[in-house]
Amino acid sequence: MTPANSRPGADFYHGEFAVSSEFKEVFRMSMPIRWGDMDAFGHVNNTVYFRYMEQVRISWLETLDIASEERATGEGPVIVNANMTFLRQLRYPGDIDCRMFIGAPGRSSVDTRFELRRADTPDIVVAEGGAKIVWVNYQAEKSVPLPEVVRTLFAAT
Numbered sequence: 001m002t003p004a005n006s007r008p009g010a011d012f013y014h015g016e017f018a019v020s021s022e023f024k025e026v027f028r029m030s031m032p033i034r035w036g037d038m039d040a041f042g043h044v045n046n047t048v049y050f051r052y053m054e055q056v057r058i059s060w061l062e063t064l065d066i067a068s069e070e071r072a073t074g075e076g077p078v079i080v081n082a083n084m085t086f087l088r089q090l091r092y093p094g095d096i097d098c099r100m101f102i103g104a105p106g107r108s109s110v111d112t113r114f115e116l117r118r119a120d121t122p123d124i125v126v127a128e129g130g131a132k133i134v135w136v137n138y139q140a141e142k143s144v145p146l147p148e149v150v151r152t153l154f155a156a157t
Contacts, residue, residue: 023101023103023111023113024102024157025100025101026060026100026101026102027059027099027157028098028099028100029056029059029097029098030095030096030097031052031055031095031096031098032093032094033090033091033092033095033096035092035093037090038092043090043091044089044090044091049084049086049090049116049127049129050082050129052098052116053084053129056098056114057100057114057131060157061077064153066150069147069149073147074137074139075135075137075144075147076136076138077133077134077135077136078136079134080132080133081132082131083129083130083131084128084129085127085128085129087125087126087128088124088126088127089126090126094118094119094120095118095119095120096116096117096118096119096126097119097122098114098115098116098117099114099115100112100113101113101114102157105155106146107145108134108135108136108143108144108145109132110146111130111131112131112132112133113128113129113130114127114131115128116129135147135150
């Protein structure tokens with residue numbers, strides 16, 4: 001797992017959507033494609049791509065130590081939507097390299113984007129997706145403003 005540097009400049013395109021220059025790369029990690037990730041058709045099941053995206057997001061949040069903020073306040077991140085565009089099939093065996101990007105934080109949320117590539121073909125994006133993270137009060141089940149400490153962490157990564 002490696003934190004990444006921001007990418008200034010014009011929009012760049014991978015597959016179906018543009019990762020705008022307003023998004024900055026904040027995290028990268030690799031993980032194995034597991035035998036159990038495949039379905040009856042012999043390729044990685046579409047739901048597993050969301051698991052890859054989830055693991056990258058959780059690993060990134062762990063590097064920011066977001067959990068201590070959640071325990072102290074009863075507030076934290078939830079995902080309100082997620083999407084994925086499947087560009088190429090993945091098959092076992094191999095490793096997947098995942099890149100995570102975030103946009104500028106809003107009042108209570110931040111948009112994220114992801115690129116997934118096979119480690120042995122790093123120039124080819126196999127899937128790209130996104131998810132909106134919203135900060136909520138867990139007991140009230142309502143969005144709340146991003147805490148200043150979290151906003152600062154998001155801006156600094």
